[in-house]
Amino acid sequence: MVSKQILDDIQNSSAIRAMFIEGKAMAEKVGAENVYDYSLGNPVTPVPDAFTKALKYVIDTEDSLSLHGYMDNAGYPDVRQKVAENLNQRFGTDFDAHNIIMTVGAAGAINVIMKTLFDIGDELMVFAPYFTEYRNYAGNWRGKLVVVNPDYSNFQPDFADFEAKITPKTKALIINNPVNPTGVIYSEDTIKRIAEILNRKQKEYGHEIYIISDEPYRELVYDGKKTVFLTKYYDNTFVTYSFSKSLSVPGERIGYMVIPNAMADFNTVFNGLAIANRICGFINAPSLLQKAVARCLDAQTDVAFYDRNRKMLYEALTRIGFECVYPEGTFYLFMKSPEPDEKHFVEAAKKHHLILVNGTTFGCPGYVRLAYCVQPDMIKRSIPAFEALAKEYHL
Amino acid sequence: MVSKQILDDIQNSSAIRAMFIEGKAMAEKVGAENVYDYSLGNPVTPVPDAFTKALKYVIDTEDSLSLHGYMDNAGYPDVRQKVAENLNQRFGTDFDAHNIIMTVGAAGAINVIMKTLFDIGDELMVFAPYFTEYRNYAGNWRGKLVVVNPDYSNFQPDFADFEAKITPKTKALIINNPVNPTGVIYSEDTIKRIAEILNRKQKEYGHEIYIISDEPYRELVYDGKKTVFLTKYYDNTFVTYSFSKSLSVPGERIGYMVIPNAMADFNTVFNGLAIANRICGFINAPSLLQKAVARCLDAQTDVAFYDRNRKMLYEALTRIGFECVYPEGTFYLFMKSPEPDEKHFVEAAKKHHLILVNGTTFGCPGYVRLAYCVQPDMIKRSIPAFEALAKEYHL
Numbered sequence: 001m002v003s004k005q006i007l008d009d010i011q012n013s014s015a016i017r018a019m020f021i022e023g024k025a026m027a028e029k030v031g032a033e034n035v036y037d038y039s040l041g042n043p044v045t046p047v048p049d050a051f052t053k054a055l056k057y058v059i060d061t062e063d064s065l066s067l068h069g070y071m072d073n074a075g076y077p078d079v080r081q082k083v084a085e086n087l088n089q090r091f092g093t094d095f096d097a098h099n100i101i102m103t104v105g106a107a108g109a110i111n112v113i114m115k116t117l118f119d120i121g122d123e124l125m126v127f128a129p130y131f132t133e134y135r136n137y138a139g140n141w142r143g144k145l146v147v148v149n150p151d152y153s154n155f156q157p158d159f160a161d162f163e164a165k166i167t168p169k170t171k172a173l174i175i176n177n178p179v180n181p182t183g184v185i186y187s188e189d190t191i192k193r194i195a196e197i198l199n200r201k202q203k204e205y206g207h208e209i210y211i212i213s214d215e216p217y218r219e220l221v222y223d224g225k226k227t228v229f230l231t232k233y234y235d236n237t238f239v240t241y242s243f244s245k246s247l248s249v250p251g252e253r254i255g256y257m258v259i260p261n262a263m264a265d266f267n268t269v270f271n272g273l274a275i276a277n278r279i280c281g282f283i284n285a286p287s288l289l290q291k292a293v294a295r296c297l298d299a300q301t302d303v304a305f306y307d308r309n310r311k312m313l314y315e316a317l318t319r320i321g322f323e324c325v326y327p328e329g330t331f332y333l334f335m336k337s338p339e340p341d342e343k344h345f346v347e348a349a350k351k352h353h354l355i356l357v358n359g360t361t362f363g364c365p366g367y368v369r370l371a372y373c374v375q376p377d378m379i380k381r382s383i384p385a386f387e388a389l390a391k392e393y394h395l
Numbered sequence: 396m397v398s399k400q401i402l403d404d405i406q407n408s409s410a411i412r413a414m415f416i417e418g419k420a421m422a423e424k425v426g427a428e429n430v431y432d433y434s435l436g437n438p439v440t441p442v443p444d445a446f447t448k449a450l451k452y453v454i455d456t457e458d459s460l461s462l463h464g465y466m467d468n469a470g471y472p473d474v475r476q477k478v479a480e481n482l483n484q485r486f487g488t489d490f491d492a493h494n495i496i497m498t499v500g501a502a503g504a505i506n507v508i509m510k511t512l513f514d515i516g517d518e519l520m521v522f523a524p525y526f527t528e529y530r531n532y533a534g535n536w537r538g539k540l541v542v543v544n545p546d547y548s549n550f551q552p553d554f555a556d557f558e559a560k561i562t563p564k565t566k567a568l569i570i571n572n573p574v575n576p577t578g579v580i581y582s583e584d585t586i587k588r589i590a591e592i593l594n595r596k597q598k599e600y601g602h603e604i605y606i607i608s609d610e611p612y613r614e615l616v617y618d619g620k621k622t623v624f625l626t627k628y629y630d631n632t633f634v635t636y637s638f639s640k641s642l643s644v645p646g647e648r649i650g651y652m653v654i655p656n657a658m659a660d661f662n663t664v665f666n667g668l669a670i671a672n673r674i675c676g677f678i679n680a681p682s683l684l685q686k687a688v689a690r691c692l693d694a695q696t697d698v699a700f701y702d703r704n705r706k707m708l709y710e711a712l713t714r715i716g717f718e719c720v721y722p723e724g725t726f727y728l729f730m731k732s733p734e735p736d737e738k739h740f741v742e743a744a745k746k747h748h749l750i751l752v753n754g755t756t757f758g759c760p761g762y763v764r765l766a767y768c769v770q771p772d773m774i775k776r777s778i779p780a781f782e783a784l785a786k787e788y789h790l
Contacts, residue, residue, distance in 0.1 A: 001566075002660070003512055006667040009674060065643060070646050137674070279408075286648050288450075
């Protein structure tokens with residue numbers, strides 16, 4: 001007698017993992033070297049030495065009772081201050097400790113923000129294609145997901161559709177930047193237009209509409225491109241961050257959120273967030289991990305590795321004749337299905353031992369996602385399979 | 396424009412912390428050595444060496460990418476197997492890895508269970524006096540808290556009140572064993588009577604009623620007494636555990652839950668829990684911490700320290716004339732207020748620089764809680780203050 005919602009969640013939650021499991025089963029049959037699994041977004045580049053050194057250093061030098069003890073629910077003040085200063089240095093912002101709450105990853109941060117903001121039936125807007133978990137997070141807090149269409153020419157949002165779908169119940173817009181699954185970076189122009197529309201709607205409705213900018217891939221950007229820092233463009237912005245990808249430590253669940261001074265009712269919002277961090281069951285971000293990341297805020301995993309994969313995969317697929325969204329960041333590539341029903345295409349690919357994820361999972365039918373956080377050799381070996389698949393479609 | 400619920404939470408959440416902050420302010424005025432702060436349940440005994448050694452060992456020996464990487468949302472299979480075997484050894488149970496889910500502390504585990512079970516309006520029963528966060532956890536999942544009166548003679552539950560308050564909407568009963576704030580252990584007889592009543596009500600209503608046995612203080616028991624392991628007495632039982640108290644590592648957020656084979660619809664429930672662990676934003680328990688605790692499952696902080704505090708405080712207070720519940724576990728003592736309005740008594744105590752927490756916070760007016768996880772010297776120094784306070788009440 002589990003809840004009705006979790007029964008739905010069990011039903012719907014498995015699209016990506018189902019592909020991963022199919023890939024594993026296939027590998028047992030035909031050999032792992034003959035399966036080209038692009039299903040999971042799991043970091044594969046080394047954990048920076050700086051992180052391991054930082055862990056050891058804090059274990060060796062800090063008093064164990066305080067190192068592993070409770071602190072303010074918002075996190076250690078010195079850690080929050082270091083995170084703030086690092087952001088200021090990199091993005092020209094002006095934060096200090098009181099603008100930062102350490103969290104159990106970005107997923108924890110988003111849930112804490114939604115717990116703080118959402119009444120039953122409030123609406124969370126997302127730009128398709130969107131990270132599938134956002135639907136589940138909305139469900140947790142009994143919010144309603146509202147999906148905005150993309151501009152298919154560049155996978156920036158469709159602004160007319162965005163504006164048309166804002167209602168008096170719109171509580172927040174969540175932006176993933178750069179975007180899982182397209183790898184697109186929202187341009188400064190896009191951010192300015194979003195801010196202009198939301199500011200206008202805030203005035204019209206007489207209450208706040210928030211942006212949650214979810215940035216776990218912020219450091220995984222290529223060609224010298226960068227995301228813009230959203231608090232500079234829109235006051236009621238929360239930025240959520242995870243060290244999962246930049247340090248290759250997704251199992252450790254360590255991240256933070258930023259609350260700018262310009263946030264309406266800053267104190268109430270901050271107090272709500274700190275309490276929600278506790279109430280949701282996180283209590284605080286893991287204490288040892290807080291202290292460790294604070295000592296290696298500029299460390300990064302091998303981003304060039306993903307960049308090489310990106311180029312190899314994009315060049316091969318477009319050469320073969322597939323239509324791909326040009327990935328500017330993340331470790332995902334979004335490819336147009338050569339037939340309208342991409343689920344059928346995913347099945348066809350499977351026959352060539354290519355494991356892809358259907359775009360419907362991300363609210364964007366007609367496309368498939370490839371996660372290229374894989375060994376380069378797998379990409380090389382997969383190219384003939386893509387060529388054979390393309391032939392079937394007369395590309 | 397935060398949610399209505401979080402506004403309430405901000406209002407209500409601060410009773411214990413407010414006392415702690417008042418104590419701090421008082422310490423600045425009159426000197427820390429003259430303030431006797433019994434407000435916070437924060438471990439003060441050393442972190443066992445075995446834990447620190449385990450941390451270093453896994454950092455030195457495991458591949459960093461897998462040590463800090465994603466695993467199944469339920470946790471590392473080898474860690475779950477070790478936890479199961481340790482429980483079997485200590486409690487004569489028969490678990491293996493598939494009965495265990497590693498969680499972000501017990502608070503994380505309880506929220507994951509409630510997310511899995513609760514539809515809007517379902518009822519969570521608690522035995523007064525109860526850990527205040529249970530009210531907030533019910534709020535997260537839009538459940539309704541139903542408070543059962545204690546038998547004031549022994550602070551076991553009032554069984555007649557318990558049975559009378561069970562309704563068709565009752566989804567779960569949460570038991571904290573041993574109990575924060577009374578320090579009482581629920582006897583085997585109590586557990587049997589609870590199981591008998593719930594089994595009868597399950598039949599009557601034709602659906603499951605679950606027990607969530609929250610056991611973060613399981614190892615903090617005295618006089619050779621022990622809690623019984625609830626899965627042996629009632630099939631639909633979840634046990635939640637945190638290493639926060641036994642290892643003095645509350646900041647690390649590491650714990651687990653147990654789901655026995657006898658649980659109705661085991662597979663659906665387990666799948667729901669694993670997905671909820673992810674969806675709620677935990678994803679998984681911190682990976683390094685999982686590996687570390689698995690290597691020191693029998694380690695314990697200095698329980699004798701708390702036992703000495705317990706005896707000293709209980710003996711002094713009863714000698715002075717206060718009526719106290721005899722604490723069999725935890726590091727809390729529950730004392731009857733000498734006047735019916737214990738909030739007034741808390742104010743009177745404050746004038747003697749004694750920082751206590753009112754029982755209303757725990758759903759039990761007329762009593763106050765003292766957390767004796769403090770330095771023994773503070774207890775000694777506080778005794779004259781209690782004596783002066785007692786005089787005011789002609790004890």
